[in-house]
Amino acid sequence: MAEQPWSGRRVTLADVAKRAGVSTALASIVMREAPGASEASRRRVLAAAEDLGYRPDVRARSLASLKPHLIGVLFGRAGRFHFELIDGLYAAAEERGWELVLSALTSSRDEARALSSLNDFRFDALVMLGPPVAEPMLAGQVPLTVIGWHVDQPDVDIVRTSDEHGLNLAVRHLVELGHRRIAHLQGGDGLVAIARRDAYVAAMRDVGLDHEVRIIECAGEDQLDGQRAARALLDENTELPTALVAFNDDIAAAAMSVLAQHGIDVPGDMSIIGFDDSALARSPEVDLTSVQQVPQELARLAVERIVARCEGRKVADREMVLEPELKVRSSTGPAPSA
Amino acid sequence: MAEQPWSGRRVTLADVAKRAGVSTALASIVMREAPGASEASRRRVLAAAEDLGYRPDVRARSLASLKPHLIGVLFGRAGRFHFELIDGLYAAAEERGWELVLSALTSSRDEARALSSLNDFRFDALVMLGPPVAEPMLAGQVPLTVIGWHVDQPDVDIVRTSDEHGLNLAVRHLVELGHRRIAHLQGGDGLVAIARRDAYVAAMRDVGLDHEVRIIECAGEDQLDGQRAARALLDENTELPTALVAFNDDIAAAAMSVLAQHGIDVPGDMSIIGFDDSALARSPEVDLTSVQQVPQELARLAVERIVARCEGRKVADREMVLEPELKVRSSTGPAPSA
DNA sequence: GAGAGCGACTATAGCGCTCTAGGGAAGTGG
DNA sequence: CCACTTCCCTAGAGCGCTATAGTCGCTCTC
Numbered sequence: 232m233a234e235q236p237w238s239g240r241r242v243t244l245a246d247v248a249k250r251a252g253v254s255t256a257l258a259s260i261v262m263r264e265a266p267g268a269s270e271a272s273r274r275r276v277l278a279a280a281e282d283l284g285y286r287p288d289v290r291a292r293s294l295a296s297l298k299p300h301l302i303g304v305l306f307g308r309a310g311r312f313h314f315e316l317i318d319g320l321y322a323a324a325e326e327r328g329w330e331l332v333l334s335a336l337t338s339s340r341d342e343a344r345a346l347s348s349l350n351d352f353r354f355d356a357l358v359m360l361g362p363p364v365a366e367p368m369l370a371g372q373v374p375l376t377v378i379g380w381h382v383d384q385p386d387v388d389i390v391r392t393s394d395e396h397g398l399n400l401a402v403r404h405l406v407e408l409g410h411r412r413i414a415h416l417q418g419g420d421g422l423v424a425i426a427r428r429d430a431y432v433a434a435m436r437d438v439g440l441d442h443e444v445r446i447i448e449c450a451g452e453d454q455l456d457g458q459r460a461a462r463a464l465l466d467e468n469t470e471l472p473t474a475l476v477a478f479n480d481d482i483a484a485a486a487m488s489v490l491a492q493h494g495i496d497v498p499g500d501m502s503i504i505g506f507d508d509s510a511l512a513r514s515p516e517v518d519l520t521s522v523q524q525v526p527q528e529l530a531r532l533a534v535e536r537i538v539a540r541c542e543g544r545k546v547a548d549r550e551m552v553l554e555p556e557l558k559v560r561s562s563t564g565p566a567p568s569a
Numbered sequence: 570m571a572e573q574p575w576s577g578r579r580v581t582l583a584d585v586a587k588r589a590g591v592s593t594a595l596a597s598i599v600m601r602e603a604p605g606a607s608e609a610s611r612r613r614v615l616a617a618a619e620d621l622g623y624r625p626d627v628r629a630r631s632l633a634s635l636k637p638h639l640i641g642v643l644f645g646r647a648g649r650f651h652f653e654l655i656d657g658l659y660a661a662a663e664e665r666g667w668e669l670v671l672s673a674l675t676s677s678r679d680e681a682r683a684l685s686s687l688n689d690f691r692f693d694a695l696v697m698l699g700p701p702v703a704e705p706m707l708a709g710q711v712p713l714t715v716i717g718w719h720v721d722q723p724d725v726d727i728v729r730t731s732d733e734h735g736l737n738l739a740v741r742h743l744v745e746l747g748h749r750r751i752a753h754l755q756g757g758d759g760l761v762a763i764a765r766r767d768a769y770v771a772a773m774r775d776v777g778l779d780h781e782v783r784i785i786e787c788a789g790e791d792q793l794d795g796q797r798a799a800r801a802l803l804d805e806n807t808e809l810p811t812a813l814v815a816f817n818d819d820i821a822a823a824a825m826s827v828l829a830q831h832g833i834d835v836p837g838d839m840s841i842i843g844f845d846d847s848a849l850a851r852s853p854e855v856d857l858t859s860v861q862q863v864p865q866e867l868a869r870l871a872v873e874r875i876v877a878r879c880e881g882r883k884v885a886d887r888e889m890v891l892e893p894e895l896k897v898r899s900s901t902g903p904a905p906s907a
Numbered sequence: 908g909a910g911a912g913c914g915a916c917t918a919t920a921g922c923g924c925t926c927t928a929g930g931g932a933a934g935t936g937g
Numbered sequence: 938c939c940a941c942t943t944c945c946c947t948a949g950a951g952c953g954c955t956a957t958a959g960t961c962g963c964t965c966t967c
């Protein structure tokens with residue numbers, strides 16, 4: 232009865248076919264870039280589609296097709312890094328004509344819930360961005376790719392930046408600058424935070440500074456957490472480190488500003504290194520030396536491998552680890568001469 | 570109970586119908602809670618569905634149905650508040666058997682792009698969470714609801730918290746405590762920031778403190794922006810305000826910690842009020858007086874009104890404005906006696 | 908000249924569901 | 938006993954697309 236005023240009938244494949252004077256089957260062939268159409272009709276169909284402003288209906292397409300070309304994406308509260316990952320996923324998926332179906336993990340919506348509602352779309356592969364869990368349910372039941380951390384389960388594809396390599400670069404950079412008392416600001420007790428902490432410890436051992444290992448724990452990975460940790464460090468009244476390697480850029484920047492307020496010069500008195508190389512680190516006011524993660528690249532690799540897997544191609548290694556670079560900026564400098 | 574839902578052929582309505590010994594039509598009636606099934610068969614079908622672990626295929630359902638029961642959601646980089654909105658939307662939609670289709674707005678994926686990919690799902694209503702734009706495209710073409718800010722266009726439903734009322738509460742609370750020099754920390758130049766700033770100015774006028782209006786601009790709405798602004802304020806070397814009303818909790822908390830480091834006691838020397846009443850404000854270490862927004866409530870109202878609109882019911886007012894409460898905590902106190 | 912092969916196209920059967928039209932059985936009223 | 942409901946229920950036609958199995962001219966080969 233109440234006719235929806237906004238609903239002009241949608242343009243369908245049949246409309247396009249009619250206008251181009253071909254069958255819907257042929258129009259379909261053209262639209263999905265399948266072989267079997269002559270150049271002439273290909274052009275005609277494409278022109279008709281363009282004229283009518285035709286866009287295929289994802290629901291119908293994925294229903295009818297054997298492979299829906301749908302990637303489910305599970306994400307948590309998106310910090311900047313996660314958000315850029317999503318951005319990258321969109322770009323990579325679009326490039327291949329795949330669609331993304333997002334599902335959020337919130338406090339009141341756990342993994343099972345988010346998954347089952349995603350499942351109602353019948354995706355053919357799943358990407359998890361977070362929150363980092365050690366054992367994703369569904370591992371092995373569906374092609375699953377985890378971006379950003381390591382899981383032990385087999386049958387899970389992993390794409391991540393090497394924390395080991397990143398922290399190695401950071402520590403070595405500092406050592407080369409003459410630092411020895413290098414502390415780590417750990418960002419909470421999440422899987423990633425632990426991995427980076429362990430990587431820091433390993434890196435310190437590598438350069439023979441086991442005995443200098445010093446870990447300062449933050450409650451979480453936000454700026455406020457970094458501030459509190461930095462303040463706690465100053466209050467400790469022990470000998471200060473000459474360099475700090477933080478879990479991420481937020482914490483590093485927050486610590487930096489606390490130090491500045493206490494008259495501690497960066498990098499004169501203390502050097503600081505972040506992680507992610509986010510926009511924050513790159514901003515001129517902060518100008519933070521940081522281990523670079525390239526979310527677009529991680530996303531691209533993840534999609535590439537999902538597509539490969541869905542097409543039945545064999546995938547070489549289950550875990551792809553990108554070796555990050557260290558972006559050196561003005562927050563690191565020579566160790567103060569004792 | 571449930572089989573492995575992700576391996577092998579999926580359970581369809583036909584399977585459920587067969588097991589229950591009824592037609593798919595009847596099974597469908599039961600599954601979508603339509604009238605026209607006896608209690609006995611209703612129970613039988615439900616049991617069969619449960620046994621098989623059946624979940625309807627959203628694609629097929631929304632394809633076949635006249636109203637897909639799909640709500641498109643456009644969101645930007647989600648801060649805590651946005652994320653809680655999404656959470657609330659899920660809850661409200663689920664309650665009514667509707668589905669959400671999320672689409673992210675990123676730097677490289679503008680409104681048009683995000684919309685057209687959403688459009689491929691043929692949603693029947695759209696919710697925008699951000700970024701706040703003054704004139705959403707698609708206004709009037711599709712039932713559109715904007716959560717959290719005001720737009721002038723007709724044909725757009727609006728659900729938001731009253732900034733006017735919120736800042737009025739904040740200013741009045743401070744005035745009652747004896748404050749006169751009340752400044753505002755403006756969070757960037759977004760639509761919401763401007764609205765809150767104007768609301769602050771109006772509130773000051775209301776209490777006859779026009780001449781005390783003082784606005785401190787932050788570059789954005791993050792904690793770091795708040796820190797910088799607070800530091801700039803202290804550096805100004807002018808008479809300090811005795812109270813600060815911030816754009817949001819993040820900025821307020823950041824300012825608070827800067828003040829603390831400068832030996833300025835909160836609330837002894839200066840009172841601070843935030844906005845959102847986020848988890849941050851509620852945390853015991855921060856314990857910030859804040860204007861409360863209830864994202865779940867905003868989300869619920871939005872969904873309610875979308876459903877109403879799609880069912881052809883008339884909707885009373887185009888704009889719903891929730892009057893927030895002020896949550897008083899320990900960051901506000903009597904003005905220091907001059 | 909009969910078959911075979913090939914490229915370009917179409918007919919049509921689904922995909923998993925919704926929903927209208929209608930069927931049969933039981934209940935009601937004259 | 939025959940309408941006429943009412944209540945359950947089912948058949949079957951789509952929704953917009955994909956994909957398989959053709960059809961239809963051709964050219965090529967022996």
